[in-house]
Amino acid sequence: MPPPRTRETALRQRLAELRGPDVPAKALDARALAALAANPGCERRAILDGAGVNKTALASALGAPSAFGQSQFALTRGNAFEARVKSDGGAELLRLVHEKLDPAAEPPSHAQVPELTAIGPEGRTARTALALREATAAEGWTLLDHPMLALDVAGSPAFLEPDAVVVHPDGSWTVVEIKSFPMLDGSADPAKVGAAARQSAVYVLALEEVAARLDPVPRVRHHVLLVCPKDFSNLATASAVDIRKQRAVTTRQLARLTRLQDIADALPEGTCFTPEQPAEDLTAAVEAVPATYAPECLSACELAFHCRERSRTAGAVTSLGRSVRAELGGLTTVEDVLAAARGEAGNPDDPAVAALRRAAELRAEALGSRQGAACR
Ligand code: SF4
Incomplete structure (x- = not known):
């Protein structure tokens, strides 16, 4: 007798059908999860991400390739800056965490940097959880370089890799985001800081799941450290960013993702998002899911050019911005x-x-x- 189909397996099956036969699911990363919080009302994005559809390939197949993502040059520059900040056992990074977030603690002169390598994302997640437990008990400074965290998203684990997590001597944990955009006179582009804050909020939620399994439960700090180049130089500067609002929005948004079943149920029978099908059928499938385009999509979603075009053609006021729509x-x-x-x-x-x-x-x-x- 076949095992009974639970609601969760039925949903997973339905999402696989929407993705298309033999199309592997694209894993959700922190950027994608954070972008969900940037446009919480969009059902199109929710179902495409929930089904693991590769939106970059989808946008190209729709004839509106995405301009979203970092250039190779920006990636290389970002990696070089991150390596510099973390060199010498992360001394500079830990100094910044101490200065900006925990000046009353002892200076981080003898920090631990545990080895986190393991096989596969599950192995790395388990290794990270163990390192966090040991570091919390050690009552000193510990730098976790590229730990691996898992967050349950609509019944499937999303594996996330923050730039660093620092464990303080009091046992609290801080997320560190290292970005290559400059901080000029102590402040950076608010849109970029906002995107980094949303991304960090996802990491904080994932860390809170790890913390909840420990006894006593360590504090996950709701101020993260954003590290950027100082005034176009190679020197690092940092700012503490309060992510409480972004955390609340992302929590709400992730809870809404469990309503994927409702969105999927409203779609016509046979709907499929595989880029292999004729453009006309693909467009009809995408258009079958309601979208709430806003100019913010341009910096957060691969389908932005397609949705903007549709929104303009329909004369929708959303293309003028959320505040105009609300008014x-x-x-x-x-x-x-x-x-x-x-x-x-x-x-x-x-x-x-x-x-x-x-x-x-x-x-x-x-x-x-x-x-x-x-x-x-
Ligand atoms: S670009 Fe389209 S699919 Fe993406 S969030 Fe905006 S409206 Fe939704």
């Missing part, structure tokens, strides 16, 4: 907005409609007075 309430297309402003549609008691009509009147007045002045 306009129930008016979802540019056509609706213009009709409301001209007084041809919309409920005048709706504050958005009233504001649009007032703005249209002011505009007409301004243009009228300018034309009047020109005639004088």
Whole structure:
């Protein structure tokens, strides 16, 4: 007798069908999980990521290749900077953690750097958990260089590799993110810092799962250390980043991912996202899942060019940004907005409609007075 199909295996089977026969699942990494938090309302992204669809290949097959991701030059420069920061047993990195996050602790002059190599992601995850337990009990400074963490995402483990985790003498744990964008006079590009904070929040959640299995439970700090080059130099500088908000958003978003079943159930029978099928069928499959395009997608999702094009064609106000969409309430297309402003549609008691009509009147007045002045 075949084993009973649980809800979880049924969902996994359905997601594999959506991905396409014989298409391997693309593992979710921290960047992908963090990007989910950047656009929490998008069902299209949720189902594609949940099904392990390779969105880069999908975007190319749709004729809108992604410009998302780091260039080879940026990767090489980033790796060189990271190696420099971690050289000499991570002395500079630990000095920065001490200075920015734990100045009252003893200076990190004799830090441990445990060996974390093991076979496969599961082996590395187990090795990391053991090293964290030993480091916490040791009551000194420990640097874990590229540890491996696992986070349960919609019933499947996602393996995550932060740049470093530091264990403090008081047994608390800090996530360290090393980025190659510059910090000028102590501050960096807010969009890049935001993306790094979302990524770090994913690591913090994964660390909290490891911590929860220990007794007593160590504290995972909610301020992470962001290390960047100082003023375009090769020198390292750092800033403590509060990731509590990003952590809360990501937690909510991951909980919503378990609703993948609902999104999958709403799709037409036979829907499949394999890039092997004719472009027309693939486009229809992608368009069958509702999307909430916003300009933020351009820096966070491989499908951004495709979704932007569709959103513009449909005249959707979301392409103007989330704040504009929120201000306009129930008016979802540019056509609706213009009709409301001209007084041809919309409920005048709706504050958005009233504001649009007032703005249209002011505009007409301004243009009228300018034309009047020109005639004088
Ligand atoms: S680009 Fe498209 S699929 Fe990706 S998050 Fe934005 S709307 Fe969703």
